[in-house]
Amino acid sequence: MNDKLIMLLLPVLVIQLILMVTALRYLYRASSVRGNKWVWVLVIVLFNIVGPIVFFAFARRENGS
Amino acid sequence: MNGFRILLHKEWREAVRTAKLIWLPAVFVLLGLLQPISAKFMPEIIASAGNLPEGAIIQLPIPKPGEVLGQALGNFGLIGLLAICLAFMGTISSERRSGTAAWILVKPVSPFAYVASKWVMLIITVGLSFGLGYGGAWYYTNLLIGYPNVGDALFSALLYYCWLVFVGTIAIAASAWLRSPAAAAFVAIGSATLMQLIRGLFERDLSWLPSGLGMEAVSRLTMGDFSSWIGSALTAAASIILLMIVAVRGLRRSIE
Numbered sequence: 001m002n003d004k005l006i007m008l009l010l011p012v013l014v015i016q017l018i019l020m021v022t023a024l025r026y027l028y029r030a031s032s033v034r035g036n037k038w039v040w041v042l043v044i045v046l047f048n049i050v051g052p053i054v055f056f057a058f059a060r061r062e063n064g065s
Numbered sequence: 066m067n068g069f070r071i072l073l074h075k076e077w078r079e080a081v082r083t084a085k086l087i088w089l090p091a092v093f094v095l096l097g098l099l100q101p102i103s104a105k106f107m108p109e110i111i112a113s114a115g116n117l118p119e120g121a122i123i124q125l126p127i128p129k130p131g132e133v134l135g136q137a138l139g140n141f142g143l144i145g146l147l148a149i150c151l152a153f154m155g156t157i158s159s160e161r162r163s164g165t166a167a168w169i170l171v172k173p174v175s176p177f178a179y180v181a182s183k184w185v186m187l188i189i190t191v192g193l194s195f196g197l198g199y200g201g202a203w204y205y206t207n208l209l210i211g212y213p214n215v216g217d218a219l220f221s222a223l224l225y226y227c228w229l230v231f232v233g234t235i236a237i238a239a240s241a242w243l244r245s246p247a248a249a250a251f252v253a254i255g256s257a258t259l260m261q262l263i264r265g266l267f268e269r270d271l272s273w274l275p276s277g278l279g280m281e282a283v284s285r286l287t288m289g290d291f292s293s294w295i296g297s298a299l300t301a302a303a304s305i306i307l308l309m310i311v312a313v314r315g316l317r318r319s320i321e
Contacts, residue, residue: 005106008205012098019091022084049095049144056088057151057250 020044023052033059068174072182080186085152089190092148093141093198100137101205104128130206130213135287137202138225141195142279146232149191150253153236155246156183157312161319162244170316180241180312187233195226213286221282224294228279231301232257238308241315275301 023044027037040059043051080086103110108123117123128136157180160166170176199222206213236253243249260276277297284290 008102008209011201012095012102015091015094015098019088019095022087022091026084049092052088053092053144053148053151056084057148057154058247060083 016048019049019052023055027055027059030059035059067178068172069178069182072169072174072178073185076182076186077189080190085190086193089148089152090194090197093145093194094201095198096140096144097137097198097200097202098205100140100202101133101209104133104136105209127210130211131217131286131289133206133210134199134202134213134218134221135283137199137206138221138279138283138286141198141225141229142283145195145198146229146257147254149187149194149229149233150236150250152190153183153187153233154240154250154253156237157240157316158244158246158249161316166316166319176313176316177309180237180309180316183237184234184309187237188230191229191233192226195222195229199225217285217289221286224278224282224285224298227298227301228275228282231275231278231305234305234308238312238315241312241319273297273300275304 024041027033027040027044033040040055044055045051047054105127108125111117111123111125157166160169166179169179203213203218232253235256236249239249239252240246243252257276260274261280264271264274264276264280272293273296275297278294278301281292281294281297284292
């Protein structure tokens with residue numbers, strides 16, 4: 001049962017990782033974001049799903065990203 | 066419809082560059098996959114997480130396949146809808162503030178083509194995200210719980226997709242009128258919630274509200290009752306056309 005659960009959770013973890021890495025890559029490349037970059041790193045890494053959503057929604061500055 | 070294809074291409078490029086086409090589908094797939102998993106393993110999750118007394122026996126009925134898919138739709142309606150509104154809240158207002166909108170509209174481009182390109186991008190993005198998320202939920206439900214009725218599942222997905230697109234259209238229209246993106250997201254989420262609330266309260270008289278689309282999709286899957294959806298679909302279609310006109314007008318006003 002445990003092995004099965006891990007196999008099932010693997011895609012979930014992979015997608016979570018994709019989401020996190022996308023957000024972090026975007027954060028790294030952005031010349032400036034609203035707020036502190038290190039705070040955003042914490043938000044993205046610590047809050048599952050919601051963290052990256054909030055980052056993509058609110059961190060972007062209109063001029064130059 | 067001058068320049069529609071070019072504008073659509075621009076929207077596409079922007080969606081790729083802001084990673085919208087990655088994070089929005091990822092959110093939907095996560096929501097879709099987690100629902101069947103948590104439905105299947107809920108007893109074990111409770112047993113391992115809660116500090117239950119020794120020897121406690123938990124018996125939860127494993128839900129039916131349709132119910133799980135309905136719950137997944139419910140998740141899409143909460144977090145997914147929030148994500149859609151957040152993704153599209155600044156679609157016009159931020160371009161207006163940065164001057165991109167004015168720069169585009171001095172060219173021989175009709176404002177309608179500009180709004181339409183946003184809307185088509187909404188359809189594509191939501192379709193991709195919702196399609197993948199729902200597909201994932203369906204696949205996992207098949208794997209873990211059982212086979213739902215294929216016709217119902219497909220039809221509910223179509224209805225729910227229309228509901229998501231409708232709320233996204235509200236976000237675009239609000240974005241054309243309001244200066245702040247957050248306000249546009251608030252208007253879209255707020256009106257969606259309000260409509261669902263009103264529809265729930267006056268189910269008999271106001272079954273034609275667009276929120277009926279989403280609710281009908283869920284109740285068809287979970288309870289298997291088929292109420293009318295045509296009224297809601299017609300209202301939603303009419304409202305979408307109206308919202309597009311409103312958006313074009315808001316855009317015109319802001320340029321002058």
